[in-house]
Amino acid sequence: MTLKEVPIGSSVTIKKLNGNGATKRRIMDMGLVKGVEVFVRKVAPLGDPIELTVRGYELSIRKADAELIDVE
């Protein structure tokens, strides 16, 4: 399953990050690395981006990027 498909209000653990270069590095720099727990808080009123809670803070990423993150 990817992070994009996770229903709002549930917690998942990151398994693997796909993609490469700047985007992947940026996502990882923000603390979304393998093994971390992520809570999907909400989706923006227009349906994108989504808001996550990770490492005790709120982070917003686009669905297109969330799709690159495998979770379980």
Add this chain to the structure above:
Amino acid sequence: MIIGLAGNPNSGKTTLFNDLTGSSQYTGNWPGVTVEKKDGKLKGHPDVTIQDLPGIYSLSPYTLEEVVSRQYLVNEQPDAIINIVDGTNIERNLYLTTQLLELGLPTLIAINMVDVLEKTGVTIDTKKLEKELGCKVMTISALKGKGTKEAAQEAIRLAKAHEVGKRPEIFSGHLLKAIQEIEGKLDGDMKRWFAIKLFERDNKVIQDNNLNPDLKNIVEPIITKIEDEEEDDAESIITSARYEYITKLTSQCVVASKKQAKSLSDKIDSIVTNRYLALPIFAVIIFIMYYISVTTVGTWMTDWTNDVLFGDIVPNALTALCSTLGVADWMQHLLIDGVVGGVGTVLGFVPQILLIFVFLSILEDTGYMARIAFIMDRLFRKFGLSGKSFIPILIGSGCGVPGIMAARTIEDEADRRMTIMLCTFIPCAAKTEIIAMISSVFFHGSAWVATSMYFLSLAVIVLSGIALKKTRFFAGESAPFVMELPAYHLPQPKTVLMRVLERGKHFIIKAGTIIFAVSVITWFLMSYTPTLQYIDSGSAEVSKSILRYIGEFLAPIFAPLGFGNWEGGVSVLIALSAKELAASTVVVLAGKAGVASLFTTMGAFSYMILNLFNPPCIAAMGTIWREMGSRFWAIFAISYQLVLGYVLSFITYQLGSFFFYGASLGIGQIVAFGLVLFIIYMVVRPGYKEPVGELVQA
């Protein structure tokens, strides 16, 4: 002595910087780029400079802010670093710390927001943290000014003693061995830093620091071996290792005594970004801001400054002074009409700009600005803009100058440049005067003229965004939209005030100098005949001015747009200094014959289009110049507006006369059709793809 201040965005860095430096700040741009550069003298220590680095999450090579910061740290080597760490968000903040500690500089960690931590029942074992990280750790509250002086004193002591702590060992196992192996091929204080960068295949580091390019090939087998073992790429291996270390560290040093209740910030957020309430709340907030700063108070203040202060009070006082002193007539005109007239118009914007900055600073400081981007992102990124571009475009509908300035809040450089280029296309208050005049003289005051112009300007913004995004200049997913949504808090009057004053000062100084020069030149050309006789440029006399001859010279250029007379040419030129003049000048020049004598209906329509999409005024051009921070981008933006205005006006006139006024199919129409096809092509063609591995250009 120089002390660098480094930390994450939203970590309280600005508050600490303001607290440490007071009013001695100097703001500029980093050499060659428009990333804000701030420094100031430490209060009570004129020999100590605090260098504020951009707020960053990492020292990766991918964003301009990060590149600027690491170049500064590596090349300039400040005497010490104060690393401010948000105690309420410690894991992610320490991630940057692990990278800073590799630079081999004396470092002090200042854990901020201890007052908030106390309230939420979180304790941080600073002694333990100090021992683990091998450097001095102190707690502060930047907001309340607690512990900040002591932290600065300690940083000075570290700098004087050049006390570099014992670097913590973040890596382990095979990875550590590999890094040590690479380290063995390097020397100097920073060899660990360079070794990690080599491992990450960070080619920018090799380029910028003149490392032996052969190193790349030598270390490659070491990297590949680890990558095969870990089944991941080198950069991700390092990042994961850092976070693993931090997770372990914080589990030992940070204790939350009680289960945290839902915070006030969470409660606010669940309302303001609620699926159904978010848009109405957003609309109300924006309406209030717009209503106060553009429609009512802001406009009253601008009108008063323009009409009363610089329209009456200052000119009258100056006239009186000049006649008392017996100043020559021409000098008097230059001072009053040229200087006061020109610079006064610009200063007239100041109160309005300050007011808008107050609102923007409050939006930023409370954390709502990030939510605006969150709410609007989906809509705006389709045209190559960011969610935050909404505000500049909205303000631009009142006045382009503060609109351009409002783009300051957009972090991403490409988005910000694009927003600056496009936000003045929305008709500002002055442009509505042209629309009103043309529609009343030529279209019986029909409301469709104004309505269609707003839709046309929105279309121009959207299509320009799509087309420009596909060019090499704006290509690439510049910075991925991975954005922190900081906790809400009450705006700090001091922070808001400092930001407002700082931005206001810039506008006055930088835009003012350019505008001053252009105003004087324009005044001269309008007020003198070629034999240097003074004339009243506000009357029909202006037809004898130097500008008239320039207009005559330019007339052929405007002939394909449907108004090849000198009056049209002059009006377009004058209107470049201020758009309200696009309407009043043609009225003055047409005299008794009336505006209808100067233009055909199609020509008038085309004149309106040209003025709507040309650069709005000297003030706006000066601001674009200042805000772009680079000559190339300023010229690019202004040229784009000039060319686009001309092209749209050309197409309108040529095709309009063909379809509605029975003009025959001539060369003009064919060229116009060609231009339409070209525009369609620019919008629909596949975008330029940046070569893979290309880094941010400084």
